[in-house]
Amino acid sequence: MIGIVSDPLFMKHDTGGYHPEDPLRIHYLHTLFAPDALREPGIMLVEPVMALKRDIELNHDSGYVEMVARASGMNRLVDLDPDTICSPDSYEVALYAAGSLIQLTEMALGGTISAGFACVRPPGHHAIRSDAMGFCLFNNIAIAARKARASFGISRVIIVDFDVHHGNGTQESFYSSKDVLYFSSHQWPFYPGTGRLTEMGSGPGTGFTVNCPLRGGKTDGQFVALYQDILVPIMETFKPELVLVSAGFDAHGMDPIGGMQLSSRGFAALAGIIHESARKIQAPVVYSLEGGYNYDALKDSVRHVVAVMRGGPAPKIDPVTWPELEEIRNAHSRHWPL
Numbered sequence: 001m002i003g004i005v006s007d008p009l010f011m012k013h014d015t016g017g018y019h020p021e022d023p024l025r026i027h028y029l030h031t032l033f034a035p036d037a038l039r040e041p042g043i044m045l046v047e048p049v050m051a052l053k054r055d056i057e058l059n060h061d062s063g064y065v066e067m068v069a070r071a072s073g074m075n076r077l078v079d080l081d082p083d084t085i086c087s088p089d090s091y092e093v094a095l096y097a098a099g100s101l102i103q104l105t106e107m108a109l110g111g112t113i114s115a116g117f118a119c120v121r122p123p124g125h126h127a128i129r130s131d132a133m134g135f136c137l138f139n140n141i142a143i144a145a146r147k148a149r150a151s152f153g154i155s156r157v158i159i160v161d162f163d164v165h166h167g168n169g170t171q172e173s174f175y176s177s178k179d180v181l182y183f184s185s186h187q188w189p190f191y192p193g194t195g196r197l198t199e200m201g202s203g204p205g206t207g208f209t210v211n212c213p214l215r216g217g218k219t220d221g222q223f224v225a226l227y228q229d230i231l232v233p234i235m236e237t238f239k240p241e242l243v244l245v246s247a248g249f250d251a252h253g254m255d256p257i258g259g260m261q262l263s264s265r266g267f268a269a270l271a272g273i274i275h276e277s278a279r280k281i282q283a284p285v286v287y288s289l290e291g292g293y294n295y296d297a298l299k300d301s302v303r304h305v306v307a308v309m310r311g312g313p314a315p316k317i318d319p320v321t322w323p324e325l326e327e328i329r330n331a332h333s334r335h336w337p338l
């Protein structure tokens, strides 16, 4: 049984007109899981849960959390940064986004579900400790990782981020940590400008930030080679007790923002690699929605990933190597057996 959080309440975070991070993203995804009659067997629809303020504060300054609450109380749209908007319902919806991911994480670690997917917004991976950024208010995945370590009795977490953008907020949260490993594949150069190969963590966390910056245009086979050759050996050496995935689908070839050429099957192939490796180390996998701005591509990609989560076969895509991959391998082989 896998757990999915999908609920129209996540449409209430209003980003104004003409914003790519639009409530309709949730509407499209929700058609995969509701009504009950259309839902595939083996899927439990989990009720959204609101995070406590103190859970958000595991990763964010209390002054910043209060600022978001105040901005929501202003009864109008407030620009928190040039592309991040806070609406009257945004604070509450953001608490539900983080809380729902925490809920799925707790259920997965407790064995109630074998894997989880939080179809939530606002997304989170750009949100830094005391600021909103890049459509993100609170860093859902960083909060869930911290909560898992603080309350659910585990010590090692890996965060795998296949969003086309680098998750600067998540990297910042765990840059000096050897307990939460951050792995990101992302377009480079691109927003937000972080995620260089040389950014590998600091102090005791050196080697535990693994950036894989990629020129645009990468295909399914190239991503498969990257995940098989770089992620898998790192994951199986690190042996996390929990795998969290920052699941952004803006590396899809149809995405209006990203410049990559992944297909929906490609995302499912990456999910297959992640799940196969996670099975070996007996760690549950929980996904949190990040980007993905073509509605049809987003829905189709999530449908393919969910099929793999339910135990279906991952698409067979032959790995394709290319020169940049060797540079990535050489850089990270300093810390990992690649």
Ligand SMILES: [Zn+2]
Binding pocket: 163, 164, 165, 248, 250, 290, 291, 292
């Ligand atoms: Zn993105």
